Amino acid sequence: MGYNREIELKEKLNSFLVNKLKIPEEDYYANLNRDGLLELKSILSGINNIFTLKVSIAFIEWVSDFLQLNKKVKEKIITDFINTKPNTNGYDIELDSSCKLVAEVKCNVPINKGKIYGSRQKSNIEKDIKNLLNGKIKSKIKPNGFFKFMVFLDTEEIRDATKLFVQNQTKYQDELVFLEKNKFQKDDIKDGDKVYIVFVSFEKDDQVADSDTVKTDDKKKTEKESAEKKVPIWKLIQQTIESMDGKAEKKEIINHLLDEHSHLKKNTLQCQVTICTVNNPTRINWAQNKKPRTERNQYDFLYQTDKKTVVMYDPKEHGKWGIVEDKVGKLMVTKLSN
Numbered sequence: 001m002g003y004n005r006e007i008e009l010k011e012k013l014n015s016f017l018v019n020k021l022k023i024p025e026e027d028y029y030a031n032l033n034r035d036g037l038l039e040l041k042s043i044l045s046g047i048n049n050i051f052t053l054k055v056s057i058a059f060i061e062w063v064s065d066f067l068q069l070n071k072k073v074k075e076k077i078i079t080d081f082i083n084t085k086p087n088t089n090g091y092d093i094e095l096d097s098s099c100k101l102v103a104e105v106k107c108n109v110p111i112n113k114g115k116i117y118g119s120r121q122k123s124n125i126e127k128d129i130k131n132l133l134n135g136k137i138k139s140k141i142k143p144n145g146f147f148k149f150m151v152f153l154d155t156e157e158i159r160d161a162t163k164l165f166v167q168n169q170t171k172y173q174d175e176l177v178f179l180e181k182n183k184f185q186k187d188d189i190k191d192g193d194k195v196y197i198v199f200v201s202f203e204k205d206d207q208v209a210d211s212d213t214v215k216t217d218d219k220k221k222t223e224k225e226s227a228e229k230k231v232p233i234w235k236l237i238q239q240t241i242e243s244m245d246g247k248a249e250k251k252e253i254i255n256h257l258l259d260e261h262s263h264l265k266k267n268t269l270q271c272q273v274t275i276c277t278v279n280n281p282t283r284i285n286w287a288q289n290k291k292p293r294t295e296r297n298q299y300d301f302l303y304q305t306d307k308k309t310v311v312m313y314d315p316k317e318h319g320k321w322g323i324v325e326d327k328v329g330k331l332m333v334t335k336l337s338n
Contacts (some may be wrong), residue, residue: 002211003328015285022267025282026275049086051107051153056081056093058202059103059151067099089138091131102141103149104128108158115160122165125150129172132195147196150176153307154199162197233272236261238301246312253310277302278313278321294322294336 010029017028032040033236057078064074081209086092093103106125111118117125132148135141152158155212166176174197179196240253254269275286278300283289303313303321313321320336 003326003330008330011282011285015021015282018282019271019285020189025270048107052092052105053082054202055151055153055200056105057105058200059105059149059198060093062198062200063101063103063149067101069099083281089136091136091141093140093149094141096141099147100145100331101147101149102132102143104132105151107153108161110161115157115164117161117165125165126171129176129195132194133172133175147193149194150197152199154201156194161254162199166197192231222329233264233268234276234299234301236264237269237272237276241302241310248310249308251308252298252312273302273310275299277304279318279333279335281333283333289323289330292322292324292331294320294324 010027013029014025014027017023018025060078060081061074064077069077091102092105093101095101106128108117108121108125110116111121128150131139132143132150135143152162163178166173166178169176175193175195177194177196179198225260236257237253240256241248244252244256250270250273253273254266257264257269258266272284274280274283275288276299277283300321301313302310303318304310315321322334322336323331324334324336326332
């Protein structure tokens with residue numbers, strides 16, 4: 001089978017919606033008409049604004065604690081920020097009452113998912129640094145004597161790209177100072193003529209949907225529950241369908257495991273069922289199936305007879321299934337020839 005652009009786009013969209021939004025596995029691509037696609041495009045165009053908002057709030061929370069502002073003041077700063085429309089003439093964050101602080105928030109992603117900023121990205125960062133140091137022509141804030149921060153989203157790629165950017169700076173290298181949030185004291189910020197670079201994350205340590213083993217640090221769990229959590233989820237699914245005489249609806253397997261194991265999540269189980277189903281074309285979207293293979297392994301024990309039902313996989317009855325690369329090197333699930 002040759003390359004098909006629509007199939008590729010459909011798989012990417014459906015995989016993203018199922019994996020990231022933790023919703024049931026469906027063909028959402030097929031359900032989107034013209035108006036739906038236009039609305040989705042409009043919503044996605046605001047993604048950078050969402051990033052900026054979340055990173056800004058996370059930074060305000062941190063810097064308020066760092067500057068030892070009381071809870072009421074911190075909450076007011078956050079509320080005022082949320083209720084203020086973005087102002088292209090001002091800074092992303094401006095504090096002039098509780099403390100004197102200005103900050104620009106950057107959610108740049110290095111080009112091609114690499115570790116280097118593009119020329120336009122670098123120019124915009126330089127422009128923000130200049131504005132922090134010298135002020136903005138149309139802004140009411142005069143930043144002399146203000147704390148000045150450049151706030152970046154905290155990822156490994158962004159850290160590397162930012163450090164490389166600073167190393168290659170010819171204009172402002174002496175004015176830029178990296179601050180690790182948990183490794184410096186308030187007295188480390190002494191110079192109002194410096195721009196302090198901080199990396200901020202708004203992520204929480206959520207459970208990974210395609211994890212083989214559910215883990216927890218909760219010491220209040222019983223020894224029995226702790227032991228259960230060390231059992232791979234694929235193994236629990238395998239034991240469950242075997243107890244159901246080798247045939248069951250997916251929701252029956254999932255509901256049974258949710259009843260038996262309180263620590264499991266519905267979306268995690270849905271993903272694991274897909275991972276372990278030899279003829280499900282979307283199983284290649286998970287790490288366990290990201291490499292070609294023609295020999296059976298522990299994740300190859302389910303076979304779907306329709307969208308709702310799976311049975312124990314039997315190569316003699318269902319044929320031999322594997323994961324191979326097509327002519328353009330794209331992974332695909334296929335029934336192998338004898």
